[in-house]
Amino acid sequence: MAPTYTQLFAAACALATTAHAVTPIEVQGKDFVNSKTGDRFQILGVDYQPGGSSGFSTTQDPLTDADACLRDAALMQGLGVNTIRVYNLSPDVDHSKCASIFNGAGIYMVLDVNSPLSGGSLDRTDPQGTYNAVYFEQVFGIIEAFKNFPNTLGFFAGNEVINEQSVYEAPAYVRAVVRDMKDYIAANANRSIPVGYSAADVRPILVDTLDYFMCNMENSTTSRADFFGLNSYSWCGDSTYVESGYNTLVEDFSNASLPVFFSEFGCNAVMPREFTEVAALYSDKMDSVFSGGLVYEWTEEANDYGLVAINSTDVATLLTDFKNLEKQYSKLDMTSVESSNSSQTSKEPVTCATSLISTTTFLNSWDLPTVPSKVADWIKSGYTNATVGSLVAVSATTIPQTIYDYNGNKVSSVKYKVLASDESNTPNNSTSIDSSTSNGTTSSTSSSSSSSASSGSSSSSSSSSTSAAAGLSTSVMGLLTSATLFVAFLL
Ligand SMILES: *[C@@H]1O[C@H](CO)[C@@H](O)[C@H](O)[C@H]1NC(C)=O
Ligand SMILES: *[C@@H]1O[C@H](CO)[C@@H](O)[C@H](O)[C@H]1NC(C)=O
Ligand SMILES: *[C@@H]1O[C@H](CO)[C@@H](O)[C@H](O)[C@H]1NC(C)=O
Ligand SMILES: *[C@@H]1O[C@H](CO)[C@@H](O)[C@H](O)[C@H]1NC(C)=O
Ligand SMILES: *[C@@H]1O[C@H](CO)[C@@H](O)[C@H](O)[C@H]1NC(C)=O
Ligand SMILES: *[C@@H]1O[C@H](CO)[C@@H](O)[C@H](O)[C@H]1NC(C)=O
Numbered sequence: 024m025a026p027t028y029t030q031l032f033a034a035a036c037a038l039a040t041t042a043h044a045v046t047p048i049e050v051q052g053k054d055f056v057n058s059k060t061g062d063r064f065q066i067l068g069v070d071y072q073p074g075g076s077s078g079f080s081t082t083q084d085p086l087t088d089a090d091a092c093l094r095d096a097a098l099m100q101g102l103g104v105n106t107i108r109v110y111n112l113s114p115d116v117d118h119s120k121c122a123s124i125f126n127g128a129g130i131y132m133v134l135d136v137n138s139p140l141s142g143g144s145l146d147r148t149d150p151q152g153t154y155n156a157v158y159f160e161q162v163f164g165i166i167e168a169f170k171n172f173p174n175t176l177g178f179f180a181g182n183e184v185i186n187e188q189s190v191y192e193a194p195a196y197v198r199a200v201v202r203d204m205k206d207y208i209a210a211n212a213n214r215s216i217p218v219g220y221s222a223a224d225v226r227p228i229l230v231d232t233l234d235y236f237m238c239n240m241e242n243s244t245t246s247r248a249d250f251f252g253l254n255s256y257s258w259c260g261d262s263t264y265v266e267s268g269y270n271t272l273v274e275d276f277s278n279a280s281l282p283v284f285f286s287e288f289g290c291n292a293v294m295p296r297e298f299t300e301v302a303a304l305y306s307d308k309m310d311s312v313f314s315g316g317l318v319y320e321w322t323e324e325a326n327d328y329g330l331v332a333i334n335s336t337d338v339a340t341l342l343t344d345f346k347n348l349e350k351q352y353s354k355l356d357m358t359s360v361e362s363s364n365s366s367q368t369s370k371e372p373v374t375c376a377t378s379l380i381s382t383t384t385f386l387n388s389w390d391l392p393t394v395p396s397k398v399a400d401w402i403k404s405g406y407t408n409a410t411v412g413s414l415v416a417v418s419a420t421t422i423p424q425t426i427y428d429y430n431g432n433k434v435s436s437v438k439y440k441v442l443a444s445d446e447s448n449t450p451n452n453s454t455s456i457d458s459s460t461s462n463g464t465t466s467s468t469s470s471s472s473s474s475s476a477s478s479g480s481s482s483s484s485s486s487s488s489t490s491a492a493a494g495l496s497t498s499v500m501g502l503l504t505s506a507t508l509f510v511a512f513l514l
């Protein structure tokens with residue numbers, strides 16, 4: 024009996040997903056580590072929120088438009104990025120295509136679980152009133168949506184919740200959210216996905232905030248954060264390690280027992296940005312304390328931090344900052360960036376104690392709120408009202424949009440390349456997006472597309488990002504024409 028399209032589609036997916044998947048990253052001591060090779064993983068990242076806050080609704084977020092994701096993943100491959108951070112996500116929509124596109128490109132995702140909609144986050148002025156089941160529909164919905172992707176690097180339990188406006192008890196509530204998320208993942212996901220917090224650069228309480236989240240509580244071990252992000256814009260223009268205050272940050276975080284990274288960096292007080300902080304961040308001055316960082320931000324929005332301008336759905340322009348960042352990345356010594364260090368990976372946390380906290384206005388006890396009963400039920404049995412994502416095959420190699428560089432030259436042959444399993448994206452001079460400054464000359468990027476990409480990859484714009492299966496065995500491919508593959512993906 025002839026197999027149905029659905030059966031063929033399922034078979035194609037299974038093959039393709041096992042063929043191309045990044046290796047999950049885990050936390051060891053104060054480093055991120057590749058769980059297979061043991062190599063260190065440092066974040067070479069960008070913050071990804073096309074459209075800013077208006078790019079988000081319950082039906083649309085930065086990881087729902089596959090054509091846009093394909094364009095951005097292809098451009099990020101050329102830039103040398105290995106991680107994106109996405110702030111606002113909806114648990115009600117499917118993210119499988121975009122997450123799979125970034126996975127195929129060797130790009131990890133750090134995902135905020137909160138949303139700007141009502142009930143979608145802890146209120147820093149009323150954490151007690153907002154730590155409830157309604158909030159956890161958002162939190163657990165996002166975990167369900169992304170738990171199955173190997174390129175989910177981690178989840179942020181909160182972003183800049185604790186600041187000058189937050190109430191005294193706020194840290195205990197955020198730490199409780201970390202606990203509940205980690206307990207949920209332990210019971211309902213099949214790998215241990217790290218959970219952390221992203222802090223504002225409020226220097227007077229920075230060390231207290233770090234200590235509050237990273238210390239170990241014997242009576243609640245899962246409430247300890249797995250990593251710590253810092254949003255910091257203190258290096259402006261062609262600054263220095265000392266002038267920027269980076270030396271102070273290194274001192275402040277010198278005792279850290281978890282991975283610390285910039286969850287946002289890239290001051291724009293001096294334009295264009297040269298990104299000279301990149302050389303400092305990944306150098307031996309900083310790399311025992313920082314695991315890299317994410318540049319704010321991918322797209323040009325009203326606040327003027329973009330690397331890329333999205334002119335329309337069909338046209339995008341690489342801005343000067345893109346070129347400058349690419350140049351800085353290409354100077355990195357990736358062997359050093361990826362080298363593991365046993366004194367780093369064996370770092371142990373200290374035990375929580377009142378003496379760790381030095382600011383009188385900062386909470387110095389760890390009496391965490393008890394889990395609301397409905398939330399406890401979901402931790403035990405799973406939250407089922409969610410759109411669970413899973414890897415789908417991606418074989419597109421050409422992107423449908425037209426790309427210009429900052430001189431107005433068309434950048435041709437931007438390629439999306441499915442990397443081999445276990446590979447993550449790295450800066451690579453020979454695949455960088457290279458455009459000439461003279462007009463009329465187009466430039467080239469990476470040479471050829473993935474060898475195993477199927478013929479289902481289409482040059483027509485509507486299907487290119489969603490079609491077909493890379494890595495299909497030839498026997499399965501023999502059964503499938505590109506037309507049937509295309510039809511299958513539309514179902
Ligand atoms: C974990 O789940 C993913 C997605 O469902 C699956 O591909 C993978 O094989 C599972 N791993 C284990 C160890 O069960
Ligand atoms: C680091 O730990 C040492 C020893 O416990 C302590 O004296 C020092 O104040 C700590 N520094 C920071 C910035 O936490
Ligand atoms: C796209 O937008 C950017 C930023 O506004 C602008 O500099 C660029 O010229 C535009 N490109 C095209 C092709 O319209
Ligand atoms: C890129 O080229 C520069 C200069 O030739 C070299 O120093 C650097 O190591 C290269 N970077 C990568 C990632 O290959
Ligand atoms: C390993 O890390 C420690 C700090 O954690 C640092 O002092 C040491 O220099 C590092 N070793 C190498 C070879 O980088
Ligand atoms: C758990 O331990 C922390 C300090 O390590 C303490 O502040 C808290 O009161 C303890 N909680 C319970 C329920 O014993």
Ligand SMILES: *[C@@H]1O[C@H](CO)[C@@H](O)[C@H](O)[C@H]1NC(C)=O
Nearest residue numbers: 081114115116160407408409
């Ligand atoms: C399930 O999710 C949908 C969509 O988010 C929502 O409209 C509905 O109220 C939820 N149902 C329950 C029982 O929570």
Ligand SMILES: *[C@@H]1O[C@H](CO)[C@@H](O)[C@H](O)[C@H]1NC(C)=O
Nearest residue numbers: 429430431432460461462463
């Ligand atoms: C390059 O050519 C385009 C289209 O002809 C034009 O708009 C742009 O201004 C030119 N750029 C430079 C640097 O001459």
Ligand SMILES: *[C@@H]1O[C@H](CO)[C@@H](O)[C@H](O)[C@H]1NC(C)=O
Nearest residue numbers: 449450451452453454469470
């Ligand atoms: C850089 O890209 C070229 C072309 O795709 C590839 O042959 C080479 O192995 C890559 N080098 C590194 C260090 O990844």
